[in-house]
Amino acid sequence: MAVAEATAETQAAVSERRAWTPTQMAWRRFRRHKMAMFGACLLILIVLYVIGGSLVYSEKYANRNDLSITLSPPSREHPFGTDGTGRDILARTIYGGQISIIIGVCAVIVSVIVGVLVGSIAGYYGGPIDAVLMRFTEAMFNIPQLFLLILLSKLLSGKVPTFKLLGRSFSGSVIVIIVVIGLTSWMYLARIVRATYLSLKEQEFVTAARCIGTPNSFIIFRHILPNSMASVIVSGTLGVAAAILNEAYVSFLGVGVQAPTATWGNMLDQAYHHLESEPWMWIFPGLFILLTVLSINFLGDGLRDALDPKTRI
Amino acid sequence: MARYIIRRLLQAIPLLLIISVVLFVLMNAMGDPLASFGGRRRIRSSDRERLTRQLGLDKPIAVQYAVWLIGNDWMDIDLDDDGVPDTKGTRLGILRGDWGQSFMEKRPVSEIIAERLPNTLMLMLTTEVVILVFSLFIGIYSAIRQYSLFDHVFTGLSFIGYSMPIFWLALIMMFVFAVYFKKWGLPYFPTVGMYDLAVGKTIPQVVWHMVLPVTTMSIMSIAGYSRFIRANMLEVIGQDYIRTARSKGLPERVILLGHALKNASLPLVTIVGMDLPILLGGAVVTESIFAWPGMGRLFWNAAQDTDIPVLMGVLTLISIAVVMFQIITDITYTFLDPRIRYD
Numbered sequence: 001m002a003v004a005e006a007t008a009e010t011q012a013a014v015s016e017r018r019a020w021t022p023t024q025m026a027w028r029r030f031r032r033h034k035m036a037m038f039g040a041c042l043l044i045l046i047v048l049y050v051i052g053g054s055l056v057y058s059e060k061y062a063n064r065n066d067l068s069i070t071l072s073p074p075s076r077e078h079p080f081g082t083d084g085t086g087r088d089i090l091a092r093t094i095y096g097g098q099i100s101i102i103i104g105v106c107a108v109i110v111s112v113i114v115g116v117l118v119g120s121i122a123g124y125y126g127g128p129i130d131a132v133l134m135r136f137t138e139a140m141f142n143i144p145q146l147f148l149l150i151l152l153s154k155l156l157s158g159k160v161p162t163f164k165l166l167g168r169s170f171s172g173s174v175i176v177i178i179v180v181i182g183l184t185s186w187m188y189l190a191r192i193v194r195a196t197y198l199s200l201k202e203q204e205f206v207t208a209a210r211c212i213g214t215p216n217s218f219i220i221f222r223h224i225l226p227n228s229m230a231s232v233i234v235s236g237t238l239g240v241a242a243a244i245l246n247e248a249y250v251s252f253l254g255v256g257v258q259a260p261t262a263t264w265g266n267m268l269d270q271a272y273h274h275l276e277s278e279p280w281m282w283i284f285p286g287l288f289i290l291l292t293v294l295s296i297n298f299l300g301d302g303l304r305d306a307l308d309p310k311t312r313i
Numbered sequence: 314m315a316r317y318i319i320r321r322l323l324q325a326i327p328l329l330l331i332i333s334v335v336l337f338v339l340m341n342a343m344g345d346p347l348a349s350f351g352g353r354r355r356i357r358s359s360d361r362e363r364l365t366r367q368l369g370l371d372k373p374i375a376v377q378y379a380v381w382l383i384g385n386d387w388m389d390i391d392l393d394d395d396g397v398p399d400t401k402g403t404r405l406g407i408l409r410g411d412w413g414q415s416f417m418e419k420r421p422v423s424e425i426i427a428e429r430l431p432n433t434l435m436l437m438l439t440t441e442v443v444i445l446v447f448s449l450f451i452g453i454y455s456a457i458r459q460y461s462l463f464d465h466v467f468t469g470l471s472f473i474g475y476s477m478p479i480f481w482l483a484l485i486m487m488f489v490f491a492v493y494f495k496k497w498g499l500p501y502f503p504t505v506g507m508y509d510l511a512v513g514k515t516i517p518q519v520v521w522h523m524v525l526p527v528t529t530m531s532i533m534s535i536a537g538y539s540r541f542i543r544a545n546m547l548e549v550i551g552q553d554y555i556r557t558a559r560s561k562g563l564p565e566r567v568i569l570l571g572h573a574l575k576n577a578s579l580p581l582v583t584i585v586g587m588d589l590p591i592l593l594g595g596a597v598v599t600e601s602i603f604a605w606p607g608m609g610r611l612f613w614n615a616a617q618d619t620d621i622p623v624l625m626g627v628l629t630l631i632s633i634a635v636v637m638f639q640i641i642t643d644i645t646y647t648f649l650d651p652r653i654r655y656d
Contacts, residue, residue, distance in 0.1 A: 140330040142635045144591050146598070147628060148339075150616050155343045221596075241476065246477045249598055253613065272602065273485055276492045286481035294476035 023269070029306040042295035046288070048133020050101065053094030054162065059168060062091035063260040071278050081280035084270060089281065093288055096262035099170075100244055101292070103178055107243040108236050110182025115189030117231065120220050123197025135195070141187045149246060152180040153255040171261035177250065189235050196228035211306045230307040238300035241293045248289050264289045314560050314647070321640045326394075332632045334624075340621045368416070377527050381413065381625065407629065413622035417615075422626040425611065430593070431605030432507060435519075436526060437592035441529045444538055445585070451535065452542025456568065459547065461591060467539065474536025483529045483602045489524060505604035526603040534588075541584060545577040552576075579649055586642030590634030 020028070030036055066086035074081045080089035116303030122133040140148075153176060200206065201224065209219050244264075250256035251265030259266065264285045271282035365371050369380055379385075384406030405411035412422035455464035486617060487504045494501035502525050503509065508518040549555065550573055556566045600609035608627060615623035645654050 076593065133327060135331055136335075138328060139335055141333055142328070142632050143336070143628060144631060147631075150597070150613070151339050151343060154616060154619075155339060245476075245478055249480070252478070252480050252598065253601070265478075268478075268480070271480075273486055275484055279488060282481070282484055286478060286484070288394070289481065290473070290477050291476075295470060297472060297476050 009291070015220060026306040030302055033302035033305055035298045036306070039295040039298025039302065042291060043299060044152075046097070046295065047101070048290050050097035051093050053091070054098065057091035057094060059086070059095055061088065062095045062262060063087065071274070071281075073278070074263055074280050080284045081278070083267070083281055084274075089267070089284055092262040092267055093284055094263065096264045096267050096285065097292070099174060099257065099261060100247060100264045100289070103174060103181070103247045103257070104240040104244040104296075106178040107238040107247075110179060111186040111239060111243075112189060112236050114182065114230060115186035116193050116225065118186065119190035119193025120225060121195055123194035124201055124220050124224070125199065125215070130194075133190075137187050137190050140184070145184050146249060148184045149180055149250050150253065152184065152312035153177060153250050157255060157258075171258045173258045174261060175245055175257065177256055180250075181246050182189060183243070185246075187237060189232065189239075192223075192231045192235065193228050196231075197224055200224050200227055234300060234304045235308060237296060237303055241296035241300065244289065244296075245294055264292075314644075318640070318644065321643070323573060325636045325640065329636060333382070333629060334378065336372065336625060336628050336632075337381065340619075340624055341374055341377065343619055345623075366533060380406065383408055383409060391498075412626045413502070415615075415623050416620045417618050417623075418620075422622050425623060426608070426626055426630065429606060429608050429611045429639055432605065433593065433609065436523060436600075436607060437530075437596070438522060439590070440527050440530045440534070441585075441592060443527060444534045447531065448535045448538035448542055451539040453546055453569065453574065456543045456546030456550065464543075471536035471540050477532050477533070479529065479596075480598050480602055482532060483488055483525075483599060484524050486529050487602075513626055526596075526599055526605055529603075530599055538581075538584070542577065542581060545572060545580050549573045549577045575649075579646070582645055582649065583642055586638050586645070587635075590631060590638040593631050593634050 064087060066082070069078070069082050070084055070086045072078060072082045072086075078088050078090065080093065083089055083092070118133050118137060119230065122130040122137075153173075156176040156179070157173060160175045162169055162172055163175075165171075197220075204221060206219060209223055214223070247263060248265035248268065249254060251263055252268050253270075254266075254269050256269075257263045257266050267285040268282050271286075274281045316633050320654050343358055369385070370376055372380070381404075384404040386401065386405060404413065407413075410423075412426070414420065414424055415425055416495050418425060425532050455461075455467050490502045491504045492501075496511060504525060507522050508514045509522075555568060555573055558572050563572075597609040598605075599605070600607045601613050604610070612624065612627045614620075615627070
């Protein structure tokens with residue numbers, strides 16, 4: 001009995017002294033990061049709001065025009081008031097939020113795919129391929145993003161028809177905006193990924209892999225890519241925040257997602273005309289953008305400190 | 314050094330060519346420039362054909378690009394569609410300083426840009442100065458008082474600052490400082506335009522109209538800049554030579570401003586060098602909200618009308634500025650930090 005206890009104790013002691021895996025260390029650093037935890041909680045609340053809210057209000061209700069109650073101020077029935085065609089703003093912030101967040105996440109997926117592909121191919125193969133790809137990256141980098149966004153969204157607007165998914169219909173402009181934001185924000189990531197490849201491709205483990213005849217694609221994606229995962233995750237997270245803001249900018253200018261599909265951005269595109277008399281029309285959607293972007297930025301900042309302790313801003 | 318500069322300038326040429334090709338292809342895929350040509354009236358199809366020919370829009374895109382780049386005064390064009398090229402081209406191409414004619418305003422792009430550029434520069438340079446003054450102060454102060462109340466408050470504020478859509482901040486500024494100040498009988502700020510038409514374009518008027526847009530844009534950028542300066546200052550303050558400076562008894566002010574700030578501002582040069590050329594493009598969103606007649610609004614209006622020559626003009630100007638400023642930044646670096654050698 002005593003022996004068994006002693007063994008259990010030693011085991012406990014051993015497991016306590018056990019080395020932390022990098023993931024565990026990152027998770028510990030992340031948990032201690034107050035702002036990151038705050039950001040994570042806030043983000044969870046917002047996601048609960050946009051998902052839970054859709055159980056209370058139907059999408060039909062969010063898109064229903066009721067011309068008898070246009071521009072009514074916040075009341076018990078419509079806590080956030082109604083807009084120019086009598087739609088309930090509370091319900092629209094719920095559905096708009098879903099679309100805004102979906103756009104943010106999908107745009108980042110697009111930009112990560114493009115950025116990682118361009119960066120790894122350029123970095124791994126080097127030579128003329130690298131030169132061409134990097135010149136192109138640099139050219140894209142030199143054009144201010146908002147200008148490119150406006151041009152591309154105008155170019156592609158109306159090219160994708162309204163589509164149905166899971167019984168809901170979405171304006172085709174959602175796809176356009178996802179692609180456009182994704183295609184204008186991959187350049188930074190491509191550079192980071194390329195730098196990882198440049199520094200790693202001459203190392204022994206890559207040479208060893210080559211010697212035993214590992215195919216290039218396997219070396220690129222399985223051996224080297226995981227080493228730049230930290231920066232991909234961090235810049236991807238911060239990218240979601242930037243994408244939500246960019247969606248808001250193009251939608252605010254009226255070339256973004258088209259009605260009746262709501263986003264936090266296009267709820268604001270008429271805001272200017274209601275600045276003085278109907279402030280509830282622009283305060284609430286803007287507040288949601290602010291809170292979401294803020295929480296994602298906190299989260300990304302914490303992730304950077306946790307995963308990538310060397311780089312700091 | 315001279316060789317380095319020449320090499321960089323030579324490298325810039327293909328880069329600018331690539332940028333212009335990318336832009337040109339994008340623009341021409343953007344839509345029908347003739348759609349808003351006649352204003353509200355619909356243009357007749359015969360007119361449309363004639364205009365398409367006159368503007369050279371019937372040519373393949375490679376030819377259109379060549380005309381934009383090097384002009385068409387060396388070839389004859391067929392204006393009346395009889396199959397015989399009979400009229401001499403008049404375009405000189407951007408390489409010889411001909412920026413083309415605006416489709417909408419029917420006057421040279423260079424003239425339109427020359428009108429708008431001073432307005433934008435006035436607005437943006439003022440903003441940049443405000444940003445630098447405030448963010449240097451906030452950044453340095455929060456670095457030397459790290460984890461103090463001041464530091465925490467401004468760290469929080471700066472996160473809020475760069476998480477906010479700028480147009481939303483602009484709306485709030487207008488709501489408080491124009492709508493509510495007016496309501497409360499306080500002196501309120503104008504929200505649109507550059508000057509009051511009744512008073513005319515006087516200096517006090519323009520300054521008065523600049524207050525809100527400058528404040529809005531500054532708040533956004535001070536957030537990022539001050540964080541950046543704080544991080545750099547913190548890094549430098551931890552260095553050995555700062556300890557050396559302290560131990561030989563230099564006054565704290567000399568240490569901070571003479572030793573620390575000088576080194577901490579090196580990365581700042583990069584950021585300013587990246588931001589300055591973008592300022593030329595103005596701020597599309599801010600300028601449209603405050604109806605400021607600058608480059609950003611010019612671009613936005615031209616984008617709505619698919620006025621390709623104007624769009625190309627604005628973007629070419631910005632691209633040249635971006636590329637040139639990168640070179641200037643790198644050269645400035647060698648002067649500020651003699652350890653850096655490019656040769």
